[in-house]
Every structure is written in C-alpha cells, then in structure tokens.
Amino acid sequence: MTLFTLMMSSAMAETGKLGFWEKLNPPVDISTHGHLIDWLFNYTTALNLFFFSLVCAGLFGFSFLYRRKRHPKPYYTYGNKKPQIMLATVIGVAVFVGIDMNITRMSNNDYIGVFTNWPSESEDILRVEVLGQQWAWNFRYAGKDGLFNTDDDVVTLNDLRVPVGKKVVFQVLSKDVIHSLYFPNARRKVDAIPGRLTRLWYELTKTGEYDIACAEMCGTYHYRMQAKLTVYTQEDYDNWMNHAQEHAFQTNDPENAELFWGWAWQ
Numbered sequence: 001m002t003l004f005t006l007m008m009s010s011a012m013a014e015t016g017k018l019g020f021w022e023k024l025n026p027p028v029d030i031s032t033h034g035h036l037i038d039w040l041f042n043y044t045t046a047l048n049l050f051f052f053s054l055v056c057a058g059l060f061g062f063s064f065l066y067r068r069k070r071h072p073k074p075y076y077t078y079g080n081k082k083p084q085i086m087l088a089t090v091i092g093v094a095v096f097v098g099i100d101m102n103i104t105r106m107s108n109n110d111y112i113g114v115f116t117n118w119p120s121e122s123e124d125i126l127r128v129e130v131l132g133q134q135w136a137w138n139f140r141y142a143g144k145d146g147l148f149n150t151d152d153d154v155v156t157l158n159d160l161r162v163p164v165g166k167k168v169v170f171q172v173l174s175k176d177v178i179h180s181l182y183f184p185n186a187r188r189k190v191d192a193i194p195g196r197l198t199r200l201w202y203e204l205t206k207t208g209e210y211d212i213a214c215a216e217m218c219g220t221y222h223y224r225m226q227a228k229l230t231v232y233t234q235e236d237y238d239n240w241m242n243h244a245q246e247h248a249f250q251t252n253d254p255e256n257a258e259l260f261w262g263w264a265w266q
Contacts, residue, residue: 139157158212178192185229
C-alpha cells in the first residue's frame with residue numbers, strides 16, 4: 001500500500017466519524033489572530049451567497065414573469081438607454097464602494113496592524129528557520145549560543161515544536177522550487193522562494209498536535225509535504241529542547257550539506 005493510499009484511507013476514516021455540518025467546519029483555530037481571517041472569510045462568503053441568491057431570483061423570476069405564454073411577442077432591448085445605463089452604473093459603484101472597497105479596507109487594516117506588526121527584538125520570542133524542499137520541511141533552532149548556522153543548532157525534519165503563548169518568528173527559504181508553508185490551525189501561510197527569505201509570525205493559544213502542509217503545487221509528490229506541529233507548554237518545550245540539544249552535534253553535521261543548511265538570522 002502506497003503512502004498516498006494510507007494518507008487517504010486515514011483521512012477518510014477520520015472524516016467518516018464527523019457529522020455533515022462538522023465536515024464543513026474549518027480546522028480549529030489555535031492562534032491569537034486567526035479569528036480575523038475567519039471573520040473576513042465568513043463575511044465574504046455571506047456576501048457571495050446573498051448576491052448569488054439575488055442573481056438566481058432575478059434569473060428565474062424574470063424567466064417566469066416574461067415567459068412566452070404571458071408575452072407571446074418578444075420585446076428586444078440592448079440596455080443602452082439612459083435610465084438603464086444610470087441604473088447599472090449606480091449598482092456597480094455601490095457594490096464596488098460598499099463591498100469591494102470595504103473588504104479591502106478591513107483586510108488591509110488587519111495586514112498592516114496585526115500580521116506585519118512584527119515582534120520587537122526586545123521581546124522574548126522563538127526564532128525558527130525553515131527550508132522547504134521537494135518534498136519535506138526542514139526546521140532549524142538556534143542552539144545554546146543563540147546563533148544560527150552553528151554546530152549546536154537543533155535540526156528537525158517535518159517536525160516543528162513550539163511553546164504555547166509565545167510569539168514564534170519564522171524565516172523561510174526554498175531549496176528548489178516555490179513552496180508555501182501553511183499552518184491551517186493558525187490560519188497563516190507564507191511562500192518559500194528560492195534565493196529569497198520570507199517571514200511569518202504567530203502566537204498559539206492551545207497545546208496539541210496539528211498539521212503543517214504545503215499550499216503551493218510544487219511537483220509530483222506535492223501531497224507528501226505534510227509535517228507535524230506540536231504545541232507544548234513552556235515546561236514541556238524546555239524539556240524537549242534540552243534533550244534535543246544534547247544530540248545536536250549528531251544531527252547537525254557540518255560535513256553534511258543536507259543537514260548543515262542554515263543561515264545567519266536576518
């Protein structure tokens with residue numbers, strides 16, 4: 001049985017346990033600002049459904065009112081009369097200003113005021129370097145010296161572990177093609193681009209194990225780019241990190257380019 005078959009069987013078995021409405025729910029939100037993404041998504045979806053309903057009502061309603069039995073002689077119009085042009089213009093401007101510009105305003109406020117409001121250097125934050133490749137995620141933590149790209153770095157493969165209630169800042173790079181580091185439960189993602197560092201940060205509010213995925217079609221085995229996110233209490237995270245640092249020199253060999261791939265934090 002292939003890896004893909006196992007993954008699909010597991011997902012189908014898990015999905016089968018859920019009710020119909022539960023299957024429609026998004027992944028549980030475990031981040032401090034994920035509700036902003038959810039609200040904007042729900043708002044946009046509600047508007048789409050509302051106007052889709054209006055269009056359907058107009059389409060089927062006018063088809064019924066102006067059916068052949070009631071109007072055997074058709075009336076042809078090109079919609080280029082002044083009242084028709086004015087009505088279409090008013091509706092278009094109202095939709096653009098009241099909906100499109102409003103959604104743009106809200107998303108821009110969230111982006112500038114929250115998501116690009118980077119934690120300051122003076123804050124107690126966790127820094128993680130991420131390298132995407134076909135088809136895996138590599139994660140790197142600074143060792144006891146606090147510096148990246150040194151012998152005591154802690155390196156993991158498809159296994160990210162962070163503490164709850166602490167801001168985590170990522171610097172992301174790709175080894176080959178464009179990938180996208182995606183945290184469904186944090187509602188965040190950022191592209192991993194060859195030769196260009198990208199950044200992302202979040203703060204998680206709930207412990208547990210969650211999925212990490214690639215949100216960019218990156219090749220034949222794109223579906224294999226699944227990693228695990230483990231959110232610990234601070235005490236459990238410290239215990240894990242202390243244990244991982246004891247073995248750092250064995251898993252971060254400077255002579256092995258596959259393991260020694262970091263960069264000085266920028």
